[in-house]
Amino acid sequence: MSGTDGKPRGSLLDAVRDRRRVVSTELSGTVPRGLRVATAYAWRLLVVAAAVGVAVWLIIQLKLLVIPLFIAILLTALLWPSFAWMLRHRFPRWLAIVLSVLVTIAVVTGLLWLAVWQITRQWPSVQERTVQAVQDFREYLIQGPLHLSADQIDDLLAQAWAFAQEQAELLWSGALAIGSTLGHVAAGALLTLFILLCLLADGAGIWRWTVRMFPRKARPAADGAGRAGWVTVVNYARTQLLVATIDAIGIGLGAFLLGVPLAVPVAVLVFLGAFVPFVGAVVTGAVAVFLALVYNGPWIALWMLVVVLGVQQLEGHVLQPLLMGSAVKVHPLAVVLVVAGGAMVAGIPGALFAVPLAAFVNVVAVYLSERAWETGARPRGDLIWSTVPRPRRTPS
16 A cells, blocks of 8 residues: 555655654753653652552541451451461361450450549549649749749640640541441441451451452462561561550559559550550650659659650560561651551551551562562561662672
């Protein structure tokens, strides 16, 4: 076939392609290489950011399902060591499931009952001492070296109260993400229990069904990465449970020996708060110091602060590095950032799930980047810090 000018159509197409190559070569020669690399990274980062944004939007829209699912997965990871031990010792699966769930419910219910019981006993005395401590502090500000007026103190208290209310609203908006009514909370609890039972009863079957959703060639990589990530989540949950127990015993025992009221509720609060790294330790420690300050005075509060800081230093410099395996390690800067980001996006649930989710993503990314399903090697290290180029030492 020929074109309108009598030339073969193929030669015309070749001429157009040649012209495009010439134009592309001329343009690439005028655009700096750094700009080309930056634009190549930029559009890829935009695509990744768009995908992450869509995923976050879907999670927010499906929060009534996603949050119970995450809670059930985390509970399964917490129960998995004892559950697997019972299965290895020939316990029937149904009996292992019943024992795991009932013992967990009994422990949580017992801790809450003990905390509520002590609060009901000591709360009137604590409330009276708190009011008296606030009044004494107010008198000190007026009669002391600052010589503040009553109006100035009231303005400062009003500003502090408004700031506390604003931060509390932001925090509790995420805490109520599973629903703002009692019915939503009850439905979320029942859904969590149902998912937990399903994961314990047939978690392997659910995972095999999930893997079959991937293309056939990608199934070995997806299966290996998921299993490595699950081991990481189990190790993280087991370690955090042990760390939370040690924190609760240390701070609760310190509060009891110093005569600080509500020592058992403080220990329970520390235990629950320890599952949110850094943030939980700071908040629960501040509660213990505040109770010591308003009830026992500044010197006991100072010793309570020493106890809290000592326990936190033990956790940060001994327990966490010693107990966390290399596959679970996430850099402390990443932990702080993901906890802060999770709290900003989803409040308390976001802060609670941020670190195990980051640990899971980190190990999956390392597993895939090292192609560990081909070699059988276990993923090790942190994806970011293991890929940072380091200067080579020249032999001396």
